[in-house]
Amino acid sequence: MSNLKFSATHEWVDGSGKVGVTDFAAHEMGDIVFVELPNVGDKITAGKPFANIESVKAVSEVFSPVSGKVIAVNDALSDAPELINQDAFSAYLVEVEITAYEDGLMDKAAYDELKH
Amino acid sequence: MKLIFEKSISGRTGFSLPASDVAEYKLSDGALRAAAAELPEVSELDLVRHYDALAARAYGVDSGFYPLGSCTMKYNPKLNETVAALAGFTELHPLQEPSSAQGALEAIYTLTESLKEITGMDDGTLQPAAGAHGEFTSLLMIGAYFKKKGEKRTKIIVPDSAHGTNPASAAMAGFEIVNIPSDANGYVDTEVLANAMTEEVAAFMLTNPNTVGLFEKNIGKISRIVHDKGGLLYYDGANLNAVMGIVRPGDMGFDIMHINLHKTFSTPHGGGGPGSGPVLCKKALAPHLPYPLVEKKKDGRFGYRKTSLASIGRVRAFQGNFLVEIRALAYIIALGREGIRDAAEKAVLNANYMKSLVSEFLTAPHKGACMHEFVASCEKLKEETGVSALDVAKALIDHGMHPPTIYFPLIVHEAMMFEPTETESRETIDEAVAALKEIVAQAKTDPESIKKSPLTTPVGRPDEVKAARKPILKI
């Protein structure tokens, strides 16, 4: 987890370009029932929403911590969105060929500080 | 309980038609379906018992107290059902010529006139099928109005305390939504509104009394802010029951509004509909009303008005939910001006009475008189006992009543919104409050028992996560 970078809107990105939401966000959203992901090949922009996560009584936009092209999406989530609740840091949403990072991404220590 | 399809036996039927005395016509095979749709095969008695069992698992205003905030679940007078079942209304084809539908057109005309008088508006349509449909219709009209004026206004301001239908309808009509925060009482912050109110804003949508159940005292100022910038003021009629016969949206400065006949004018809600959402407006917006519109001609006969070129068109195929309109008309004829005012007064009396009782053991965050509904909060109870508004609501079911609206408005934590309506007696309110008090007391001594409720219903709390993750939507 040490190579993860975090956004203030509770997303993470790792060294390989995988992007997901944090355990804190997953907990706040409650039981996740559906994840709407972009298509492979879509361009996403740092700081802009690129996915939606639905729980029973809410829908949350996920903001991208990076800009770039989507090169893979985590298909497992379409059948088992609960993977995010189970382990938010292995249940990535998309993998991105990164061209830029959002300003102000944090390391784990700084993000943990923000949560509290 | 089994589904009707699970009671189906191949070859069983409860239906027959007269023997055909004309030649059979065979359509060509290419047009036909491969196999008959698998509809139920049951006897008439099977069908009657099936739905009798379903009815036993349903609950309406006729079953008991239904203080569902924002929904105005008042008694639905049976006279209205009787007149809506008259063949002179039910057997009319919507495309019959006006000469053969004079009574129907007169009913539409009279109801429209009555609603104009009650709201202080200049014109209207009964076409929209529900409140949200009325909102959507109004917003299309607002768009057409500014288009005709040659003004490019792309935004609609909506308070964060508004019903979700407001922003959704505005978005459907092509507008961009500007959400503005309300204060803790659900009141509009006039400074925030003034800042948001630019010349790009087409309209401000407001519910008054607001969704907390309080009357917006600053309505005069709000009207000036909006109109000074050339915008329009929209009235969400969801809470009209509190003020009808007392104050009129048209006099408060509103330009256009919808009414929910299935709330304010006592038509039954049918487990989710049909409703009816008439739109009333000031003269300036009238050319944009959807057609067909009914008029009374000089000779006293009724017909359809000449279509305005600026009309938004049709929002549904025919005139409207006509039988709902018939019920509302009968209600208005019976009540008359004094009955309309009395209904609002007693609705407000009942809500304040209930609030004064409930606030003895639950927090009612808004001080002073409420209108037709009030909000109580279970936030403190939850902190102390772990019992939430949802748990309390479920426990109320075991006391034989329908729970209030919960978790709305969003600006109050653990909200319970009670709207007793004017048709409930003091005894019914007393009993409901006693039940609520007992539940709150029990939450303090035995919270787990409350969390298990309801226990008296045919099923317990459903697993909604499972329902949404792996949807099963048919058999």
Place this chain on the structure above:
Amino acid sequence: MKYTPHTQQDVREMLDKIGVDDISDLFAAIGTASGEGLRAIGKSPIETERAMVALAEKNKVYKTVFLGAGAYRHYIPPVVKHIAANPRFVTAYTPYQPEMSQGILQAIFEYQSCITRLTGLDVSNASMYDGAAAAAEAVAMCINGEKDILVSDGVNPAVREVVAAYLRGSGRTAVSVPLDEDGLTDIGFLEGYGERAACCLVQQPNYYGNIERTKEIGAVLNRTDVKYILHTYPIALGLLASPAEVGADFATGEGQPLGMPLSFGGPYLGYIAAKEKYVRKMTGRIVGETTDRDGRRVYVLTLQAREQHIRREKASSSICSNEALCALTAAVYLGAVGKEGFRAVARACVDNAHYLKEVLESAGLKTRYSTAEFFNEFVTVSDKKSSVILNELKRRGILGGLKLSDGEILWCATEMNTKEEIETVGNIVRKLL
């Protein structure tokens, strides 16, 4: 008449409890009262009923009807009205509390199941305002960038107008797909349009009664990735190929013929069904099956994250109240007529309409589209003015077809029309020509 139960003593004691002297004190926040308000004074129930009966009696109820064009008179078994009038169905609100609303929820679930079985598609919602609004919302769900919206000229003009009104929000106008000389949607036009369209709305049978070549249309639209919305008269689904069989993505239609009286236009029932892949974008309420903690089968409103109360301005529609009681009525109707009865109703419509056509032709009217097959509506053409024919029928107590133009009439027959009625119309028309 007042429906408030308060005695003067109740009011006094309730005001005491609240701590104010007078009801008007509760309205202090409003300040100055308004102007006139409703002018009429109240009436007793007897007077109210008289007034309403007087209105009803000013309408002409025809015993014999040959008018359809979007609203149809069918036989409604008395058991349907009886069940649908149960106050526990009639006076309930939307089933927000599933534990005490299983009856309503299960009824809607059964309705959704009926609609998916009729259309062959995977998902039905809990109902729409009417058929036209269902078609308009299906179109709205198909909007895709700048691609065009195609609507066949065979779609009922009122439905086309509603689609046009709904499209105003996105600043678009639909492109009309012309009919060929047989009165059928021009397939060559669709082929030529290709991938430039987002969706195409087609009606089956079309407004003129002709049975569209829905399979061929489906083949073209599916090939060019244009979403296919088929707007269908539900009774025709008793015999005609289902929307799923012809490759439709969405099926919409007016559900009034399924047990609802004509009622001068409403309440009616919009139905909408779709392929599985559209379920998370589907408009309106949907009931789903789940379990409670003891494993019992339970029905709930589900997939609510699509809806306005959660998604607000990002929702696909603002619909909240729908036509639940009409949906329940349709499910009761389909249960009452049953699998075979439903086909029998459809067959009777076809047989009677073809007999009507034969009788009118032998009386001297010509059919406008002679090559296309029709279901239970067709257009005649004549040198005799339509209004002359229809007025004479009216004089004889018969509601004839719809005047389409000076010489054209759109006729409809259902299982409600007898051989004798049909022959009477033939005789009247023969004498006029």
